Amino acid sequence: MPQQVRGVVAKSKGAPTEVVTITLPDPGPRDVVVAIAACGVCHTDLAYREGGINDEYPFLLGHEAAGTVEQIGDEVTHVAVGDYVVLNWRAVCGQCRACKRGRPWYCFDTHNASAPMTLEDGTELTPALGIGAFADKTLVHEGQCTKVDPEADPAVAGLLGCGVMAGLGAAMNTGHVERGDSVAVIGCGGVGDAAIAGARLAGASTIIAVDRDARKLAWATDLGATHTIDGSQVDDVVAAIQELTDGNGADVVIDAVGRPETYETAFYARDLAGTVVLVGVPTPEMRLELPLVDFFSRGGSLKSSWYGDCLPERDFPMLVDLYRQGRLPLEKFVSERISLDDIESAFHKMEAGEVLRSVVEL
Incomplete structure (x- = not known):
């Protein structure tokens, strides 16, 4: 009843x-x-x-x-x-x-x-x-x-x-972060910090956290970021990411905010043929304008990650086991x-x- x-x-x-x-x-x-x-x-x-x-x-x-x-x-x-x-x-x-x-x-x-x-x-x-x-x-x-x-x-x-899986999956499933990769994550709330944890789990060697809140950057460091960039304290976030990646830009850049300005930063902060992953959710009225030639000349992949491209039956038990083992x-x-x-x-x-x-x- x-x-x-x-x-x-x-x-x-x-x-x-x-x-x-x-x-x-x-x-x-x-x-x-x-x-x-x-x-x-x-x-x-x-x-x-x-x-x-x-x-x-x-x-x-x-x-x-x-x-x-x-x-x-x-x-x-x-x-x-x-x-x-x-x-x-x-x-x-x-x-x-x-x-x-x-x-x-x-x-x-x-x-x-x-x-x-x-x-x-x-x-x-x-x-x-x-x-x-x-x-x-x-x-x-x-x-x-x-x-x-x-x-x-x-x-x-x-x-x-929801959120933690979205971030972990953005790095591991959508971005296909591999050992030795450089990764930048823009926005260090729950989803962004989960992406940082996912990048660390995948073996990324350089993990750059970008935010305007010092408290969030501290959380990101605790979850695996090797470097932090306070966007309120630097004039050019793209240049700051390039400086931490031998002048090249990151192999994978994850936008966990979902705004035109953060996506543009992610687009230009990646290495040539690098990957951008959008996991932050934009609102319907937002618009993005970039030179089309830059899409062509930079190559690489531009991806959106919905629920971290996860399969719950595959991913949830595995991630819980990693948590229970002290690895996540x-x-x-x-x-x-x-x-x-x-x-x-x-x-x-x-x-x-x-x-x-x-x-x-x-």
Whole structure:
């Protein structure tokens, strides 16, 4: 029968979030009820509240989550009751043209739960990224659940559900950083610092962190940056990156901000035939103007990274294992552990650059 639980809901644009009672329907044939143990506070949740994703209010926020499978539909085979899982928003279909071409990380028909969660009055909720995990429990498609080592701290493991995976994957999957490469990362929030950690894990020899906030540069150093550039203190960031790379520019430059000016910096800060990876999310009105001849003459690759080009079934267990072995310091991304009632405060701290991740524990 349907269950009633607590959930954090954004009811209108810009309005403070509310902790309310929500109703979970019985799971459909391939749906799963997951009891949430922890969920990170991501900038995407704030974007939903502010109407930056769409206007399908009310939203059930939260998506960077880990928890335990509590109930399954009749046709579920992917997970079982009691499994410890990290939730993902790339439940690949296996049938679309991307999947059939062996590129499931580009899947064009990802799955979500078959029935909506609702408010007590029956109003349908739009779950953030098809998950909605600022709640005691949530309803997702079985393909949105990835089993990982149950000994992993859920506050840490859940971060792979979005931002940390996006950054790690931007370096390792999209940028294909290799041993001995030079890497520059522009923007050292959660995603950028994850890209730095990914570059370090991949064996990059020079990892340059670029930001305008000294606190963020300190975090970047702690996560593997070998050099830092404070953009507020130098006149030419491109020249500063070139100076640290024998005058050549970096092999891979990752833009974790997603603005025209940061992308232009990334474009010119790479070596000839180098790679630019855009993982920061721009807004629709942003425009970029560069001489077309520079695209031709510099060669190399210009890539966008969506969710770090990850395959949850492949990447989540591997990365959790590396964390458990002490080779990937995911715990450093957890700045504070909070309750459902602290979401608004966490949003303010995130906007002020005071935290890498606030994590709700339930």
